[in-house]
Amino acid sequence: QHVRGLTPPSPASKTMRGSLHITLALVGSEMAHGVIVAGALVPHGDFAYDPTLPPTGKNASALLHAASVEVGRRLSNAEIDLVLLITPHGVTSERDTGFYDASEASGYAKIGDDLHNASHDDYQVGVNCTIDVNATEEVVSKLQAWNVTALGAWADSEPFPLRWGEGVPLLLLAEGGFVASRAILASLPSRRLVSSSAMTTEMRRLGRALGDALPEDRRVAVVVSGDLAHTHEADGPYGFSPAAEPFDRAVGAWLRDIANASSLVVEAASLVDDALSCGYLGLVMLLGILQAEAERARVAFDLAPPGVTGPFHPTY
Secondary structure, three states: OEEOOOOOOOOOOOOOOOOOEOOOOOOOOHHHHOOEEEEEEEOOOHHHHOOOOOOOOOOHHHHHHHHHHHHHHHHHOOOOOEEEEEEOOOOOOOOOEEEEOOOEEEEEEEEOHHHOOOOOOOEEEEEEEEEOHHHHHHHHHHOOOOOEEEEOOHHHOOOEEEOHHHHHHHHHHHHOOOOOOOEEEEEOOHHHHOOOHHHHHHHHHHHHHHHHHOOOOOOEEEEEEOEOEOOEOOOOOOOEOOOHHHHHHHHHHHHHOOOOOHHHHHHHOOOHHHHOEOOHHHHHHHHHHHHHHHHHHOOOOOOOOOOEEOOOOOOO
């Protein structure tokens, strides 16, 4: 399921959003017998979680929400026993991709900030997740040649903090019946805000290395938390860029034809620094992970085409 929709979180902060979401699920593909049995890009914006938020005149947010929940339903039927969640909005290192190294993670998603309307009450939705510490530390140890680090919290005496970047995707999937019983949580480095395009090759290679480092005896779903271009409207927090629409189309072209990597790592890469997308590098990592799986399983890199919902204009 590939879903795109409204008001994505801005690359830098949740209170500065305005664009598109996208979701992709690859379940029951040729790769289902390997380590990676599913991959998804799931939105983390308020409107994707709660389609009743105003404005409600155009209800594409309901379609986005329903498709995200459907991804959860499909994952619940795929016998997943480990989730790798990649977020652009988590606890970050400036240089490294950070892996949360704690046995439990807990927090909330604050819903309503995207309205930028002080007269509308925000509300919080709690979210909890059990981290597979052994799998996390195994992956980090295998990736020592890369810019990765383990991020601890209070000597594991308290849960690692979660917010909307992890929380909204997990909540949407749970609504579809899929609860991540064991997870590896990875947070992208903050230097992506300077130039995502410059990190394309690095993060694709990291994805391949990460794909090889995942436990081979587990059925893994890779979930990328993110959105597409944030520059669709002149009066939005990032203004208008003519790169926004072609960027979204290039990413959509890759999602419809996973084997056509150039749509993502060449065409979209040439536009992302103007389009501003928090989901781009997570998708590049997903590409690398899928390529590693294809090589390991010795299957053709040709997945069943995902269904598509969207794209939608950010104001719905």
